[in-house]
Amino acid sequence: MAAEQLSAAMLLPEDVTVEQVLDGSYEPSVSELLGAAEVLEVPVAVLTGKLPTSGHLGVSLRLGRVKGSDALSGPLAYANRLLDYRALIDSWLGVAVAPLREQLARVKLSHDPFGKKAGMVTADRVRAILGLGDYEPIVDMVEMVESFGIPVASLPLPTNVHGLNVRDLRSGDANRVVLVSSADVWSKQRYTLAHELCHALYDDKDQVIIDRAEDPVALPEYRAEAFARHLLLPTRAVKRAVREAPTGLRRWQPVAASLMAGFGVSRDATVIALQEDGRVPSEELDPVRFARIEDLMSTAGLVDWWREFSESEHVESGSPMLVARAAQAYGHGWIRADLVADLMRADVETAERELAAAGWQPHS
Template sequence: MIETSGLSRREFGLQIGLDESKMSKSLSGARRFSSVDLARVADLCHVTVDWLITGEEQPLATAARTTSGNAGSALDAARRFSRLRRDMASLGYHQSWQSKALNLGRGGYVEQGRSLAQDALVRVAEAGHSIDGSNLIILVERVFGIDVAVVDLGAGFDGLAASSPDVKLIVLATTQVPARQRFTLAHELGHLLAGDDQDVHLDRDVFDRAQAKDPSEMRANAFASAFLMPEDRLRAAVGSTGLTEREFAELACDLVVTPSALAYRLFHLRLVDAGTCDRYKTLTGARAASMVGRGEDFARLVTEAGMPRPPGLLVRDTYAAYESGAATLRPYANLLGADVDELRRALESEHGIHDAL
């Protein structure tokens, strides 16, 4: 790797923090590379620590090289985040993925998705959270221990889920339709909880009817619908008197779902008739928010859905690794999109301010 880097042995050693003597001893076997040394080599050479140790390339890396367009960009991002996650695992900062088995239930794929959603909702409640009005990205990270990133991918691609022993990751596309991003996140969560595609699962369009015929997509869609719009929540809202149009709009805003998705869910649960479903599904999210005086909330959600975001758990772990001395500041800076030297100066300046106070 030193030869392909274009650096001399001495220059390579200095780049990873080793003087000429330590570098020579490490290469000869007289001194072992530490975990910090390996992390620095991996960072310098744009590979994973796992690759340095085993020489094996992860399936996600192969997929990223062989896929073009927006999906290729998503895979590139997933590859980068996955590499960092595996490196953090090698340093002792393992992902807090909750591997507790969830119930797929019996019956068809739709029934399995709904059963899986019921178990997932129980876990959400046990963790002290609620689906109503929640920041779903933060909820998924905290409750399920999954890294969630939002990346600018342009139009035509919704998201992906990547899974390996060390990595559970969801990558979402930025969008101006917050409810679509939320549904995509729930859809990808369904794939991960069901154990679909243990390497990587791509979703160019979660609402594509042709794709929805695939059994795993049917299950993921059923999961997302039941997870985001829990049956008991809807039955309580409808009650014995039904829903007025205003109450329907309020419910769509509370659950952060599109009015059309909510109308179909209510119809399938036989809580509204076909005529009411057809009438309510014509509402837009913006119109529903305006009807109930929540236009500002809707505008905020649109802004948030259009902003790139690194995986929150990975940001936490890369900083913890830096703070403990197990890794350099570079992985943390890369996630933030910051210049490492400027970030170091900013952190040191902050400490200086605290000392002065």
């Protein structure tokens, strides 16, 4: 942008140059900063230094300061739109109630230097405060994460990226958005959501946390991995399953299948749990590792159940929380159908049809 354009947008006095603004010899007024913010598409808080560039995803994207932003440009742009939509909808409807935020805020987080232990202990405490105990499965991980006040959407992500966790400070408080890969199976998506919930609970500070298909290399990742596994599949549930296991050469197949289906976890996570918590020798789990999933489920009579949950695992989906609030705002005539469609991950025609079917019609 030319200096003349910026000067005109800021309505600077004739004897003041943009260079004087940039070198600090002239302090612009609030109205001048508002003009600069509008033409530069940068919040005034960033221009004044009250909000670091890393506190606003949109600004960071424009400046190219988000790690991995090239490969993730589309998903990150969508995450930024979700943050904008959320702010817009909140301005009309008020800030959404987050039912679990207050409960989870009371959880005493473990800061054990051994990351795996910290994650395991915190996961047990979360289950306890939510009344899940040691044997109750978490039925809906999307609902749990959104009940903490974090919108969740499922969409295509680059190969080997399971999830994105965006932390944004534009509204003053830390707001997050979580995206999970629609390419992943449903059990892996649940695991990713549990992993991202851990980052939120500990308020891990990275602006964008990329959950990749590789071994964790830092304390927050070790902690989040252990948290996810123990939140979804508690140690005592594994030990009980091992104690009650049948006899026979392939005895661990029905045990693994029941744990996978009952707690909504992947085969890999189940095998690790059986080894670490159940003390099952690795070689005894080979019939689990190398079986077809359908054959594995057949040993426990769970084929139909597993198929039902697998039917929609690769479907893109928007944030249920934001979609519901957007539909309400649309019904008042406060937002357009194209905004609701973007939140739904659908075209405008489909969105209008679904809104009408749900009884939402815009009012002037």
